[in-house]
Amino acid sequence: MSRLGLIRPDMLAIVNQPYGRQVSYPITSSDIRRWALAVHHPEEPPARYLGLRASEDGELVAPPDFNPFAWRAAHTGTTGGEIALAPAHQGIGAMEHNLGVAPPDLRRALNGGVSATYTGVPMRPGDVITAESVIAGYTEKESRLGAMLLTETATTWTNQHGETVKVHRMTLIRY
Template identity: 65%
Template sequence: MTELGLVRPDMAALVGQPYGAAVSYPVTASDIRRWAIAVHFPEPPPAQYLDPEAEAQGRLVAPLDLDVFAWGAARTEPTGREIAVDPVLEMYGAMEHHLGVAPPDLPHGLHGGASVDYTGVRIRPGDVIATATVIERYLEKTGRVGAMLITDLATTWTNQAGETVKVARMSQIRY
């Protein structure tokens, strides 16, 4: 993992520690309708997301891709360990500073891909969603631009009952 020397021991110790957490406002039927209308525009959304009978009977569920944080978070939960960092490093993907560790001096970045694993637990009106983001792993590589650090992140979404709704994964490439 440290063959290029980008991942220091203090960084390696961060793997698996939550560094970003947020809690949503309660989801409303209106949030579900607006999201469905927006993502299907200019086509009409599937009727199931507009059905007032489903809402009245408690059967209304959100589209899988609903982003409950699109309109902001009710609150974010800092780690209490944050340190100041060069804004350029943060702009290109540094997150170690949220856990009190200086990020590597890699002032460029790329999005390396994303995926989402859905659990089958659906978001419904009234749900409050909490997220926690962790660094899953670091991977060092040499590319045409030189030494690169690939950071795999995972954000777990859970509802107020503690059920996991989904896990969103993303890779960031810094160089």
């Protein structure tokens, strides 16, 4: 057990094991253009996102924040081994159950922050993006409300060539 007793050995055993996976539909030129128009509205988006002036290698590229999962994924799933989630843990972001481990007995949660690291590999028409999520680590702290568990997740996006496009990190605070 950890100092405050929130991080159990079975929880540490699942750190960095994939628990969720999404595969996008192939990205289309229209998807990229519509995303760029919506994100930059009311301004005109940069020409490279509209195909008016392509990227350095002459091809249309998506803005770095483009999300091929915004409308729907072609395939979504867990990695197997999941257990039922108790009603008290539904709706607070628990993910340990996807790997067969009971979540900690905490009833409240809030978003502790998000970040994205872009690798410079652009998304292009025809790309199929796979997003795989892991629990990247746990930290526990004492707060005014008692013991608090910070759970960091990392979702890595790769294209069909195995190139990493970006890594999205989120911290979930449970107490």
